[in-house]
Amino acid sequence: MLYYLLTPKSEVIFLGDKKMGRPTENPxxxxxxxxxxxxxxxxxxxxxxxxxxxxxxVIRKGxxxxxxxxxxx
Numbered sequence: 624m625l626y627y628l629l630t631p632k633s634e635v636i637f638l639g640d641k642k643m644g645r646p647t648e649n650p651x652x653x654x655x656x657x658x659x660x661x662x663x664x665x666x667x668x669x670x671x672x673x674x675x676x677x678x679x680x681v682i683r684k685g686x687x688x689x690x691x692x693x694x695x696x
Contacts, residue, residue: 651679 671678
């Protein structure tokens with residue numbers, strides 16, 4: 624299986640075959656980078672600590688929540 628990484632300049636980097644790790648039904652193959660202000664980062668950090676999940680998981684949950692709310696308008 625081939626994986627690609629989109630860089631900030633929209634370049635595509637070939638990552639090759641990944642090493643076998645713990646099997647998953649939902650592999651995370653896309654890397655996303657964004658800028659945040661201090662207040663947003665502190666909210667992310669606090670949410671992560673209270674929920675006892677990674678910051679990435681908080682971001683994923685937030686994206687799903689916003690997307691679900693789009694259909695309610």
